[in-house]
Amino acid sequence: MTASGGDGTDRSVDPRVVRTHNDVLRAALQVLIDEGWESVTRPRVARVAGYSKTTVYAHWPTRASLIVDAFTRLAEVPHHTPTGDLRTDLIKEMITLRSTMVEHRLDRALAVLVDHTASVPELVGVRDKLVADGERIVRKLLEPVLRGAELEAATLMLCGAVLHAALMHGQPPGDDVIESIVDLTLGRLGREQPAAP
Amino acid sequence: MTASGGDGTDRSVDPRVVRTHNDVLRAALQVLIDEGWESVTRPRVARVAGYSKTTVYAHWPTRASLIVDAFTRLAEVPHHTPTGDLRTDLIKEMITLRSTMVEHRLDRALAVLVDHTASVPELVGVRDKLVADGERIVRKLLEPVLRGAELEAATLMLCGAVLHAALMHGQPPGDDVIESIVDLTLGRLGREQPAAP
Numbered sequence: 570m571t572a573s574g575g576d577g578t579d580r581s582v583d584p585r586v587v588r589t590h591n592d593v594l595r596a597a598l599q600v601l602i603d604e605g606w607e608s609v610t611r612p613r614v615a616r617v618a619g620y621s622k623t624t625v626y627a628h629w630p631t632r633a634s635l636i637v638d639a640f641t642r643l644a645e646v647p648h649h650t651p652t653g654d655l656r657t658d659l660i661k662e663m664i665t666l667r668s669t670m671v672e673h674r675l676d677r678a679l680a681v682l683v684d685h686t687a688s689v690p691e692l693v694g695v696r697d698k699l700v701a702d703g704e705r706i707v708r709k710l711l712e713p714v715l716r717g718a719e720l721e722a723a724t725l726m727l728c729g730a731v732l733h734a735a736l737m738h739g740q741p742p743g744d745d746v747i748e749s750i751v752d753l754t755l756g757r758l759g760r761e762q763p764a765a766p
Numbered sequence: 767m768t769a770s771g772g773d774g775t776d777r778s779v780d781p782r783v784v785r786t787h788n789d790v791l792r793a794a795l796q797v798l799i800d801e802g803w804e805s806v807t808r809p810r811v812a813r814v815a816g817y818s819k820t821t822v823y824a825h826w827p828t829r830a831s832l833i834v835d836a837f838t839r840l841a842e843v844p845h846h847t848p849t850g851d852l853r854t855d856l857i858k859e860m861i862t863l864r865s866t867m868v869e870h871r872l873d874r875a876l877a878v879l880v881d882h883t884a885s886v887p888e889l890v891g892v893r894d895k896l897v898a899d900g901e902r903i904v905r906k907l908l909e910p911v912l913r914g915a916e917l918e919a920a921t922l923m924l925c926g927a928v929l930h931a932a933l934m935h936g937q938p939p940g941d942d943v944i945e946s947i948v949d950l951t952l953g954r955l956g957r958e959q960p961a962a963p
Contacts, residue, residue: 684878684880718946722944725931728926729922729931730919730926736929742919743915756953
């Protein structure tokens with residue numbers, strides 16, 4: 570864990586500043602997920618976090634800077650640690666991604682993010698960072714076996730399937746569907762099929 | 767083309783009513799895509815459509831009813847007409863879906879929709895209808911060759927890949943990536959691989 574803020578400032582000099590920073594950003598994400606974009610104002614976030622408005626205004630000079638920092642925190646999503654078996658690792662990474670959608674309400678945060686990227690240009694960089702981090706393990710796992718358009722296609726299919734189910738179907742895919750997604754993606758690589766039940 | 771409104775009312779009795787209905791809903795979608803959710807109010811849409819506020823209020827008793835009808839229009843997206851060759855048909859349907867994202871700004875409308883489904887319960891049914899229509903041809907093409915979890919997985923992967931690229935990468939996939947998406951999905955079905963370049 571690093572004590573640097575999302576803006577690159579070294580806050581390790583004062584642990585109270587680090588704690589304030591973390592508390593406020595956690596509250597900002599909570600307000601964003603529970604109440605939506607319009608509610609993420611500095612006074613509202615200060616109240617939810619239990620800090621004074623003055624403190625929040627001192628750390629974040631604009632509403633946009635607070636929102637950008639809150640989304641940047643989202644990029645620290647958990648990942649599965651690869652074990653070496655490609656099929657198992659992809660399935661476990663998809664399940665970890667699904668858990669983040671459900672438990673951390675990543676689906677809700679992404680919905681708010683993609684809606685407002687059109688009107689808040691600062692969010693483009695945040696979205697790109699979040700996507701790069703979200704896809705990182707999938708790409709790393711696939712790089713030894715796929716390349717070029719196929720690598721891009723497989724990454725979009727794996728990550729997109731979970732995103733599409735969560736955002737557009739309103740529920741993430743079940744275990745059997747995740748296994749099928751990975752097996753269809755790996756099908757051409759000549760891997761053994763799992764035994765029929 | 768039918769003269770029935772999205773709410774099931776038969777408006778065939780008066781073509782002027784049909785025209786007003788169409789003009790206003792087209793304007794509502796335009797405002798939604800260009801200016802975002804907050805701007806879709808009946809006075810703003812009336813001004814953009816060139817009708818009086820009174821006319822718009824008479825057709826849509828609430829702001830939500832206007833928004834729901836506007837999204838419902840989106841479900842009439844164009845589709846590729848299947849020719850019988852599975853690989854070609856899937857690629858053409860994916861390209862049609864991509865064109866709709868780009869030219870009709872379906873990506874932008876979907877971003878607004880998924881963001882507000884959490885707070886406007888009436889939008890859940892609209893989203894479900896839109897998704898069912900969007901996936902209809904893909905499912906129909908895949909049904910003869912896949913079933914159960916595999917059919918669900920392949921549908922999520924194909925539609926999700928285009929959605930993920932458009933919403934999260936900020937640009938839809940290129941032709942080569944779309945071909946790879948379809949080839950990876952069909953790989954296990956023992957189809958011939960395209961010749962190497």
